[in-house]
Amino acid sequence: MRVLQINTRYYNGGSTGRIAYDLKQVMETHGIESYVAFGFGYESKETEKTTVYRIESDSELFISKLWTKATGHHGFNNKRETQRLLKWIDGVKPDIIHMHNIHNHYVNVRMLLGYIAERNIPCVLTMHDCWTFTGHCAYFDYSGCDKWRTGCSHCPSLRAYPKTFTPIDPSQWNYKHKMCLFAPLNITFVSPSQWLCNLQRQSFLKEKTCVVINNGIDMSVFHPTESNVRQLYGIGNRKMILAVAAGLSIRKGRDYLLKLPNILNNDEVLVLVGLGKGQADLLPKTNKVIGIQRTKTADELVGLYSAADVFINPTLEDNFPTVNLEALACGTPVVTFNTGGSGECVDVATGIVTPKGDINALLNDIRTVLVRGKNYYQGACVKKATERYNKDIQYRKYIELYRKILNR
Incomplete structure (x- = not known):
């Protein structure tokens, strides 16, 4: 069996890049020929040159970013880059094409999906967000918009991810084109959460199969570990409440993270990890919050998870956050808003799901x-x-799905 994955990123650059990398490794241990084509942000090693393909150069990335932000037509640019990609795919001759994020200005979706449909290649698409069945947005929880059910127009989220500055609303055009492009495909959708699978079944994709395969994590990395975190950051015996900054974006709970330190007791402290440059200046001026920049290694992050008394995730838009799984793996209970699929990994024995x-x-x-x-x-x-989120267990489910699809 020969499987090709296509994603924005590979190895680094967020959870989906890591998922594509981990899935490739698991496939190879099971004797599957595994290939990856990715947009940008990684340079293939010499040993990967025949199996890992970068779709666009840095200069092409710069131009496509500008064009996409100017027009709002995510997934409908990059014709030259996509022509090269399709020629490379001709050489690979995959039995299955597994797509992840196909937005974010790196591939022409019309050309890619047209190629797949013309050759009737069985395909899988893992929905890491809602973009697949909307006219623009990746999530609509925060805006409260439900136009995706019947037809997008007058989009309220053009300035939200994936951001565009066009004065002309592209959402209706995007929506109609996606409907036409996905219709002829021999495609199976995968969602990391039951929540997103349920939404897919209410969208124009409802006639297509959707299955749930949770995200997986590396249990050899994420496990309870002794660390000097409390001494290093002056936490001492205080109750340590850990959260990930996530760019301090509103949809990831910025307002709650900035308000929380002001209502904590003296024996409680919020530790906010993953701050970008200058973001520490936004934190309340109190000793009840400690800001930490992005960790340089997984071991640093594991030390923080392991030292914490509780991990919180006040997200307002999310699918199935990997950070929740990482905290659990390190033995730390999770308190999260009841947002998207964020609470699906939490039960009474492992934390609390809080009203959003x-x-x-x-x-x-x-x-x-x-x-x-x-x-x-x-x-x-x-x-x-x-038992539930070990990456080896979860990604073997993809292999089982591939085999099931090919045996139909």
């Missing part, structure tokens, strides 16, 4: 976990991560 947008409920649930103590949750957290 309610900071008082968030604080109360944090304190419920802190009163019970980490030892109350730790064993169940590690057990759940090991």
